[in-house]
Amino acid sequence: MSSYAEFYRRSIEDRDGFWREQAALIDWQTPPQTICDYSKPPFVKWFAGGTTNLCHNAVDRHVATRGDQPALIAISTETDTEQVYTFRQLQAEVQRMAAALLSLGVGKGDRVLIYMPMIAEAAFAMLACARIGAIHSVVFGGFASGSLASRIEDAEPKVIVSADAGSRGGKAVAYKPLLDEAIRLSKHKPPAVLLADRGLVPMDLVAGRDHLWAALREQHLNAQVPCEWVDATHTSYTLYTSGTTGKPKGVQRDTGGYAVALAASMKHIFDGRAGETYFSTSDIGWVVGHSYIIYGPLIAGMATIMYEGLPTRPDGGIWWQLVEKYKVTVMFSAPTAVRVLKKQDPAFLSKYDLSSLRALFLAGEPLDEPTAQWISGSLGKPIIDNYWQTETGWPILTICNGVEKAPSKFGSPGKAVYGYNVKLLDDQTGEELTSANQKGVLAIEGPLPPGCLQTVWRDDARYVNTYWSSVPNKMVYSTFDWAIRDEDGYYFILGRTDDVINVAGHRLGTREIEEAIASHPNIAEVAVVGVADQLKGQVAMAFAVLKDASPLEDPQALLKLEGEVMKIVDGSLGAVARPARVRFVSLLPKTRSGKLLRRAVQAVCEGRDPGDLTTMEDPAALQQIRDLVKV
Numbered sequence: 001m002s003s004y005a006e007f008y009r010r011s012i013e014d015r016d017g018f019w020r021e022q023a024a025l026i027d028w029q030t031p032p033q034t035i036c037d038y039s040k041p042p043f044v045k046w047f048a049g050g051t052t053n054l055c056h057n058a059v060d061r062h063v064a065t066r067g068d069q070p071a072l073i074a075i076s077t078e079t080d081t082e083q084v085y086t087f088r089q090l091q092a093e094v095q096r097m098a099a100a101l102l103s104l105g106v107g108k109g110d111r112v113l114i115y116m117p118m119i120a121e122a123a124f125a126m127l128a129c130a131r132i133g134a135i136h137s138v139v140f141g142g143f144a145s146g147s148l149a150s151r152i153e154d155a156e157p158k159v160i161v162s163a164d165a166g167s168r169g170g171k172a173v174a175y176k177p178l179l180d181e182a183i184r185l186s187k188h189k190p191p192a193v194l195l196a197d198r199g200l201v202p203m204d205l206v207a208g209r210d211h212l213w214a215a216l217r218e219q220h221l222n223a224q225v226p227c228e229w230v231d232a233t234h235t236s237y238t239l240y241t242s243g244t245t246g247k248p249k250g251v252q253r254d255t256g257g258y259a260v261a262l263a264a265s266m267k268h269i270f271d272g273r274a275g276e277t278y279f280s281t282s283d284i285g286w287v288v289g290h291s292y293i294i295y296g297p298l299i300a301g302m303a304t305i306m307y308e309g310l311p312t313r314p315d316g317g318i319w320w321q322l323v324e325k326y327k328v329t330v331m332f333s334a335p336t337a338v339r340v341l342k343k344q345d346p347a348f349l350s351k352y353d354l355s356s357l358r359a360l361f362l363a364g365e366p367l368d369e370p371t372a373q374w375i376s377g378s379l380g381k382p383i384i385d386n387y388w389q390t391e392t393g394w395p396i397l398t399i400c401n402g403v404e405k406a407p408s409k410f411g412s413p414g415k416a417v418y419g420y421n422v423k424l425l426d427d428q429t430g431e432e433l434t435s436a437n438q439k440g441v442l443a444i445e446g447p448l449p450p451g452c453l454q455t456v457w458r459d460d461a462r463y464v465n466t467y468w469s470s471v472p473n474k475m476v477y478s479t480f481d482w483a484i485r486d487e488d489g490y491y492f493i494l495g496r497t498d499d500v501i502n503v504a505g506h507r508l509g510t511r512e513i514e515e516a517i518a519s520h521p522n523i524a525e526v527a528v529v530g531v532a533d534q535l536k537g538q539v540a541m542a543f544a545v546l547k548d549a550s551p552l553e554d555p556q557a558l559l560k561l562e563g564e565v566m567k568i569v570d571g572s573l574g575a576v577a578r579p580a581r582v583r584f585v586s587l588l589p590k591t592r593s594g595k596l597l598r599r600a601v602q603a604v605c606e607g608r609d610p611g612d613l614t615t616m617e618d619p620a621a622l623q624q625i626r627d628l629v630k631v
């Protein structure tokens, strides 16, 4: 048996022994009493009885041994700034932020919502929350008022940490007006807002509610805020993600299990070592940013690069320039970014010394073969695809090079990762598919390993009903992805089983987009589907039925309407969710019982056979869409 096969087998068959060993990778104030308590499936408690702190493991414990080494490297090609914080300096900044939050009334278990661009203060805020046992909820800075409002309402934060603006392509993008509007829309009103003023756009401050970070920082310059030791099962954060319904789910994460899972993944998967530099190009608003910009690398004692800016500005060599300058050893990005770079001058890849780099990890969306071939050939380094979800917090499928250097296969993220009891199941019967190359739902048998979601924030029933009840006759965790496994145990992901789409690696719910579009006064109903796109993987396409159909005959009026709808989506959800096109039809394809045939619409848009349409109410509806996309 190969060493990885043995490693994997042990993680499943001697679960407690395996994870007891991994638990030694982090510092505990009190060691765990039990490794895995699975007495109330599907809820699991990892490392119960143990007390620890994420911020201690990410920052404080390194101060003694590597206090003067870089910890956080905040780079913005938008504002032309570069600031390196050592572990000691990071500890000081985090204590100032922690003191500021405490002074605003934040206590253990309180929520702090973070709506920030990719600036160092965002990292301070996340770590400061972890330090005092507050629960952070980071909302992606690209989301607009509607998305933000629903998250504020669900998280009920005591404080919101934000900034005057982000910046994209050299243009300031004001955050504060979006935040004010979101607070206006939300039933929950946060008592305090803490704002980093970057001087990019003027801000109107609300007296008594809004506080400037610079002023509070000054007051707490010498703050000493010790880490609050919390139970391993204490909630460290929530992070909202899209699913089948319009309402985003608050994925809730623990502390001890997450710290152990990340520390183990840094060793066995990413093979990153203390004192080196890690560069993840994601955003702190996504799960990759939580696990592999902030917590994972820092827990491993690595410096981490936080990058604000485009991969192509000032030129297509910027990321490689940073790899050279900071001797990056491990890099993490998404296939879409690689496809963007592929359009740049190939000379950028040979211009810099990339000898420090050991591997490039890619995740978040399918890695197509041409993209993989191109970047692997150009870099001459291992390209490691990894498949996972906001819910799991760390990879489910990949090649664990830290355990055994194994070959990868194009189109496959790899094998089941240690700790995950991965199964392929028949979606109709729930039966396990054990032969090679059968298509099934990718599922995980409980207990989920450390680091995965504890539940859906304040909604245990939704957790059980959504994730653990979707496969017939079996209580297993469904990933909602189709997959096959080949004879060597490599998995291939074939797309979602639900209405989630993946645009440039950003996970979006088609229902959320439909709800935003339906708020237009002249839209009666709408169907949004994800359609294959060469650059972004998928784009959203909308087909809408008008209340007053008179514009249907007037191309100019339709263009105007399309613009209005896009503006609504931009304003409510953000430009990330904007459909590539909004087309207008007189009716939508539905079954006789009134169910929207999204799969058929998607197939037609992609030029594929829509399959069995015997249940369709009126074939003319699909024909209209066929005619529209042909043009």
Ligand code: PRX
Residues within 6 Å of the ligand: 241, 287, 288, 362, 363, 364, 365, 366, 367, 385, 386, 387, 388, 389, 390, 391, 413, 479, 480, 481, 493, 495, 496, 502, 505, 506, 507
């Ligand atoms: O459909 C799968 C796709 O992205 C979904 C999870 O997205 P998110 O919650 O944003 O988490 C991203 C964490 C990297 C999955 O259900 N997905 C993610 N990684 C891959 C992928 N599809 C194919 N290949 C991947 N490597």
